[in-house]
Amino acid sequence: MISFMEFKPTDGTPIYQQILLYIKRGAVAGTIRDGDELPSRRELSALLGINPNTVQKAFKMLEDEKLIESQTGTKSSMTLNDAMIRKLREDLLKDDIKSMTEALRQMGITKDEALRLIERFWEEI
Amino acid sequence: MISFMEFKPTDGTPIYQQILLYIKRGAVAGTIRDGDELPSRRELSALLGINPNTVQKAFKMLEDEKLIESQTGTKSSMTLNDAMIRKLREDLLKDDIKSMTEALRQMGITKDEALRLIERFWEEI
């Protein structure tokens, strides 16, 4: 069973997207694997303190992307293979790093400064 | 007069925030300086292909943060000093790097991998 961490509602990004990201990142990290069971809608909404409809929406999108399989009466489970994980990894990494590097470049930060800053922040947080 | 580049409206983040960030990052980079004139609401909205009201919202927030000064009949202009720029730099850097490092950690990336990836992406883009 996949274990979920809490969400910060102050994030600004829609909750259902945070759920999607959490699962995708877990798949990339290897903490979420093919065949793993997800909590039921009710369980997850109670666990995260959010509305069941919001969970439902996230599950629907995961189904649409073929990342989970849902059957009435049973819990949903992950359907992952190596190709999907590779693609997820590439896409997510690219998005995250690209948006940060663009931000830093716009602020006039050089590559070396950036690497130093990231090294410092990596320890701090 | 500050020159604007185009935005990608597909970004998902609100347009008015992209405008805010563009100006703040320019101030940090030093490409936007104290006294610089901003385009008018109409000019900028035409340039970006958006509604003047969206620009108005961004400018109103910049005015509330005392980063620009507005006056009817005149173009708005930047009101920056060193302390404000330092604070902007610190806040923006922290936000950008923090969100990326968190994402990468969730994907199980180590610090050294992260630094290598960033170095590679920095050249590519």
Place this chain on the structure above:
Amino acid sequence: MISFMEFKPTDGTPIYQQILLYIKRGAVAGTIRDGDELPSRRELSALLGINPNTVQKAFKMLEDEKLIESQTGTKSSMTLNDAMIRKLREDLLKDDIKSMTEALRQMGITKDEALRLIERFWEEI
């Protein structure tokens, strides 16, 4: 549930202010009481033939003045006490009467004429 009458949009005064005044005057008259439920944004906007956002603006201002309480998923309700009602009564009466008396004085109407005119109009309307 508070019941609304129709508005004349030809009035010239902003619609959201007419909504504000309608509720404040009802509170002064005692026809709108503490705890009373307000219609939802959609209901009221449909009833008045206006955009939900215009209602939203009026309700937001009422909330800022602590005259109503809003919560997602529930209808808003009035939060009135005697002190607030007394203050509302005083403020509204002063505004309404002051603007009329000034207008009449500018037209050279004497106090006695004014009283006669008002007495006549009061019956007519």
Place this chain on the structure above:
Amino acid sequence: MISFMEFKPTDGTPIYQQILLYIKRGAVAGTIRDGDELPSRRELSALLGINPNTVQKAFKMLEDEKLIESQTGTKSSMTLNDAMIRKLREDLLKDDIKSMTEALRQMGITKDEALRLIERFWEEI
């Protein structure tokens, strides 16, 4: 030459409408008479501390209502007759009193209360 009083820009109603009302009310009061000359656009805008375009707009509307006559090179002058003044008086009085009586009735004020209140305010202001 008609003498103008100052305007309160905080009124909320458009300035050009305030100018219209000032002249109409003066005509009803008899302080502004047929043939009276108005200040020029430039004079009036300087006197009231407002923009010439705003004055121009008010003059245009007065012309459209046949209340003034403008000729290039000469000052505008009032064109009033008894019928027009009677109509103005009736319309303005009705508007002012009607809006106030409606407001007071919405607040649950009785006619006698209203008359007392108006008598009191008339002296105060």
Place this chain on the structure above:
DNA sequence: GTGGTCTAGACCACG
């Protein structure tokens, strides 16, 4: 031309 305000429609998260 300038900045500012009012109204409108679509979308989001939530009950």
Place this chain on the structure above:
DNA sequence: GTGGTCTAGACCACC
């Protein structure tokens, strides 16, 4: 269904 936010278009006063 509920409240809240983002974007959009029209209008106003002013230079």
